[in-house]
Amino acid sequence: MSTHSNHPYHLVDYSPWPLTGAFGAMIVVSGLLKWFHQYNMNLLMIGTLLTLLTMIQWWRDITRESTFQGLHTYIVTMGLRWGMILFIISEMFFFISFFWGFFHSSLSPAIELGNMWPPMGIQAFNPLQIPLLNTLILLTSGITVTWAHHSLMENNYNQTLQSLFFTVILGIYFTMLQGYEYMESPFTIADSIYGSTFFMATGFHGLHVIIGTTFLLVCLIRHYYNHFSSIHHFGFEAAAWYWHFVDVVWLFLYISIYWWGS
DSSP states (O other), X not given: OOOOOSSSOOOOOOOSHHXXXXXXXXXXXXXXXXXXXXXXXXXXXXXXXXXXXXXXXXXXXXXXXXXXXXXXXXXXXXXXXXXXXXXXXXXXXXXXXXXXXXXXXXSSOOGGGTSXXXXXXXXXXXXXSHHHHHHHHHHHHHHHHHHHHHHHXXXXXXXHHHHHHHHHHHHHHHHHHHHHHHHTOSSOTTSHHHHHHHHHHHHHHHHHHHHHHHHHHHHHHHHHTTOOOSSOOHHHHHHHHHHHHHHHHHHHHIIIXXXXXX
């Protein structure tokens, strides 16, 4: 296939990764159902492994196209920017649905809940303990990822490396504390609408933190190998946008579910 073209657009080569990614997602969902009903995680682990392998190889291909083949022109990058913006907007509406369910139930609690919120018999978390610490951690990580971005634009290699490393560490720390909070939780996802809305909203946010941390870790590795320049680093910018989105969602979660909802 000729690499010469008379247009600035990138027509991608044939790739198996969309097919393997869709197949992996289907196996993950099937594995979740098997885990919930039969307490067997074999299918879930297979699906997760296939999805991870797809991610690694798809990311490798895009890195090669952008960094080594020079296929990401200005117009292609603008398309990627708009794609990321629309993706984040779709994620915003995803979380709005959880907040909608939470406020629908909490602003007018049904008689089955004891006409009160939290429902009768539910002991909510203290918002001034782990939730407040997690808020400080995510706000600090927002500062460090902004520090990384400005350092990258100023061609400061070491400071970008250091600040990105701190951001990844803070993301991992947040996930560990969230897991500890879940283990110590006095209620479960099966405890009325409170348990359902709490674990769905905070659980999916935790999943987004894990995804964002992975995204930033890949950027850290790419920066270590000098894949970014001060004018060509959209891969990192996309990760930073996503991380700021995760920060903002957590602030809404903390204020509404942990603080007001308790």
